[in-house]
Amino acid sequence: MEKKKKARLCSDSSSSQSHGEERVSQTCSCWEGLSPEILALIFVRLPPDEMARRVPFVCRSWRETVAGPYCWTEIDIEKWCRRCNRSEIIDPAVRYLVRRSKGTVRFLSAYKLGNRTFAFIASFGKCLKVLKIPMSQVIDKIVVEHAGSLSMLTVLDISYCVKITSKGLEALGKHCKSLIHLRRNMPPPEIELGSKAVEDEAMAVANTMPGLLHLELGYGLFSDHGLDAILTKCKALCHLDIQGCWGVKMEGDLEERCERIMFFRSPWDDDEYDDASSSDSGSDGQGDKSGSSSDYSD
Incomplete structure (x- = not known):
């Protein structure tokens, strides 16, 4: 009798294990059977560095999905770039992810990019609508050469890009006719008494x-003349931020015209910008060493 019970227990255990393996197999086959488009909708909820480093090693279909363009229409790695804070790692990482998009990237948010990477992004930029690249070291010459490839842009953040001047802004404005949101906040300048305003930007x-609706020009060097031109020609503005633009005196009817705008931040508003608090200040200048070149490869 005891032998029969043991045999039955062994049989039940074996059967249970078999059913368990079968359920796991069915679950895996269900995941593998999903189309790349459906898998991508799930994967994009992960941080980009996790998606690039972990997902490909689960199974073949996941690897193929992550290697394709579906997961990379929106690339937001600014937080990772700030943690890393090393251009020699950030630049190849951004190029690697943009290349995976195969020209379908619509949203890109990064930090501290160089000339080569900006040019590379532009070459894949036929669908790009949102580009956020604060603190980048891109120069006017590169912007002028490649602005024509960014004609679909509606949102642009080039805050703290100190090597881009009015020449680069003009090129972007001429080619990006759909632009409605421009963020161009700069570091507080060292202004000497009697220094002249710079109206070019x-x-x-x-x-x-x-066509701008949203404009931020924090710490710009322009005066009332530049502000008057903006108010006269950018008639659709509903958000205007000129904090720290100390050359603006708001004389004549300028103050009244600014008050008609839905959101207006004056030159004397003392709120701090987010960019300043999350840039190089507070670190030893070397960035977070946890950012590894193995996270992405070019």
């Missing part, structure tokens, strides 16, 4: 970006 915005 304000005039470039006014003359080439009349």
Whole structure:
């Protein structure tokens, strides 16, 4: 009798294990059977670095999905870039992910990019609508050469890009006719008594970006003349931020015109910008060493 019970227990255990393996197999086959488009909708909820480093090693279908363009229409790695804070790692990582999009990238948010990477992004930029690259070291020459490839842009953040001047802004304005949101906040300048206002950037915005709804020009060097041009030509503005633009005196009817805008931040508003608190300040200048070149490869 005891032998029969043991045999029955062994049989039940074996059967249970078999059913368990079968359920696991069915679950795996269900996941593997999903189309790349469906899998991508799930994977994009993961942080990009996790998606690039972990997902490909689960199974073949997951690897093929992550290697394809479906997961990379929106690339938001600014937080990772700030943690890494090393251009020699950030630049190849961004190029690697943009290449995976195969020209379908619509949203890109990164940090501290160089000239080569900006040019590379532009070459894949036929669908790009949102580009956020604060603190980048891109120069005017590269912007002028490649602005024509970014004609679909509606949102642009080039805050703290100190090597881009009015020449680069003008090129972007001429080619990006759909632009409605420009963020161009700069570091607080060292202004000497009697120094002249610099109107070039304000005039470039006014003359080439009349469709703007949202404009941030924190710590710009322009005066009332530049502000007047912006208010005159950018008639659709509903958000204007000129914090720290100390050359603006708000004389004449400028204050009244600014108050008509739904959101207006004056030159004397003392709120701090997020960019300043999350840039190089507070670190030893070397960045977070946890960012590894193995996270992405070019």
